[in-house]
Amino acid sequence: MATEPTRALTDDGKLLFGAGFVFGVMVTLVLLGVVVAVAATNGTALPTTVVATxxxxxxxxxxxxxxxxxxxxxxxxxxxxxxxxxxxVGEEE
Known part of the structure; x- marks a missing residue:
C-alpha cells in the first residue's frame, strides 16, 4: 500500500482558505442580520447591543x-x- 506524500499549503492556498473562511463567516453574519431585521419589523424590541454586534x-x-x-x-x-x-523572512536565527 503506497502512501501519498502530504502536501503543505502554499501561501496562495493559506490566503484563499482564510479569505473563504472569513467570507463564510460574513455570510452567516449577514443571514443573522436579516433574521434580526425581520424580528425587528415584527414589532419585537431588540437591544441596541445585539444590532451593533x-x-x-x-x-x-x-x-x-x-x-x-x-x-x-x-x-x-x-x-x-x-x-x-x-x-x-531574511532574519538570521
Whole structure:
C-alpha cells in the first residue's frame, strides 16, 4: 500500500482558505442580520447591543476577508509594499 506524500499549503492556498473562511463567516453574519431585521419589523424590541454586534461583525469580517482575498494573488501583493523583515523572512536565527 503506497502512501501519498502530504502536501503543505502554499501561501496562495493559506490566503484563499482564510479569505473563504472569513467570507463564510460574513455570510452567516449577514443571514443573522436579516433574521434580526425581520424580528425587528415584527414589532419585537431588540437591544441596541445585539444590532451593533451583528453590524460590527459584518464590517470586521468584510474588511479582513477583503484583505486576505486581495493578498492571495501575487499580482495584488506587488501593489502593497510589505517589508520581509516584518514577517521574519531574511532574519538570521
Amino acid at each position: 451583528v453590524a460590527g461583525g459584518i464590517v470586521f469580517a468584510g474588511i479582513v476577508g477583503s484583505g486576505l482575498f486581495l493578498l492571495a494573488f501575487p499580482e495584488n501583493r506587488t501593489k502593497i509594499p510589505v517589508d520581509d523583515v516584518d514577517f521574519g
